[in-house]
Amino acid sequence: MATILETQSLTKKFGGFTAVDEVSFNVQQGEIRFLIGPNGAGKSTFFKLIIGNHEPNSGTILFKNLNIEKLKMYERIKLGMGVKFQTPSVFSELTVLENLNLANNLNQLINIENVLKDFSLVNEINILAGDLSHGKKQWLDIALATLSKPELVFLDEPTAGLSFEETEKTSEIVKKLNKQGITFVIVGHDMDFVKQTASKVSVLHLGKIFFEGSVSEVLSNNGVNDIYLGIS
Ligand SMILES: Nc1ncnc2c1ncn2[C@@H]1O[C@H](COP(=O)(O)OP(=O)(O)OP(=O)(O)O)[C@@H](O)[C@H]1O
Ligand SMILES: [Mg+2]
Numbered sequence: 001m002a003t004i005l006e007t008q009s010l011t012k013k014f015g016g017f018t019a020v021d022e023v024s025f026n027v028q029q030g031e032i033r034f035l036i037g038p039n040g041a042g043k044s045t046f047f048k049l050i051i052g053n054h055e056p057n058s059g060t061i062l063f064k065n066l067n068i069e070k071l072k073m074y075e076r077i078k079l080g081m082g083v084k085f086q087t088p089s090v091f092s093e094l095t096v097l098e099n100l101n102l103a104n105n106l107n108q109l110i111n112i113e114n115v116l117k118d119f120s121l122v123n124e125i126n127i128l129a130g131d132l133s134h135g136k137k138q139w140l141d142i143a144l145a146t147l148s149k150p151e152l153v154f155l156d157e158p159t160a161g162l163s164f165e166e167t168e169k170t171s172e173i174v175k176k177l178n179k180q181g182i183t184f185v186i187v188g189h190d191m192d193f194v195k196q197t198a199s200k201v202s203v204l205h206l207g208k209i210f211f212e213g214s215v216s217e218v219l220s221n222n223g224v225n226d227i228y229l230g231i232s
Contacts, residue, residue, distance in 0.1 A: 024209075033183075103148070104148075134161050167196070211223060
């Protein structure tokens with residue numbers, strides 16, 4: 001499998017504080033990669049560097065072997081990245097269908113009926129997005145981020161505040177989209193969701209990659225357990 005995303009010694013400082021410290025990271029096409037780690041580990045900062053919300057102090061980011069660290073977020077999206085932020089960015093005053101049609105206005109080939117089915121939104125088609133349950137709002141937001149079938153999609157904490165059943169459904173949605181060819185990088189805290197979904201996990205701690213491996217390798221690593229319990 002080809003490498004779709006690679007960072008080399010990526011560093012971000014805030015004043016004298018190094019939030020992301022020379023991180024070299026790579027994701028292969030077809031993965032569902034999770035980025036986990038305790039509060040303040042640097043996950044969101046790393047996420048923002050990759051999507052173009054922050055400028056790195058040093059280091060490079062390669063997307064499909066192209067240097068993108070100087071590009072604006074919209075330029076990265078044009079190259080084939082999709083983003084779902086932690087807070088849903090659906091248009092509350094538009095219906096579910098209007099939101100989907102707006103995201104689809106350049107691409108006539110998408111079958112909205114199938115999208116509604118895949119995201120369990122068939123019965124909500126004419127409901128205002130602002131009136132959806134938190135879970136369905138998250139699914140609509142994921143639908144909007146993936147509608148144009150970007151090659152690499154970033155999700156920030158997509159199951160925060162969801163029930164166990166909603167989390168399972170979100171996992172099914174992500175795995176189905178992955179089978180359709182989308183590679184994912186997901187920032188998360190929710191270990192149920194990680195277990196149900198991840199193909200590989202990277203653990204960030206104090207701005208560095210602390211450990212990488214399969215879900216079972218991460219769960220059985222004593223060092224990872226320690227940093228989550230705040231021992232080291
Ligand atoms: N804009 C900023 N200015 C100054 N410091 C920042 C800024 N953004 C993040 N930091 C600091 O960088 C460190 C990493 O923050 P970051 O938000 O990346 O962590 P995180 O792993 O996403 O944590 P959480 O799990 O709480 O979301 C923290 O110590 C945070 O206070
Ligand atoms: Mg964060």
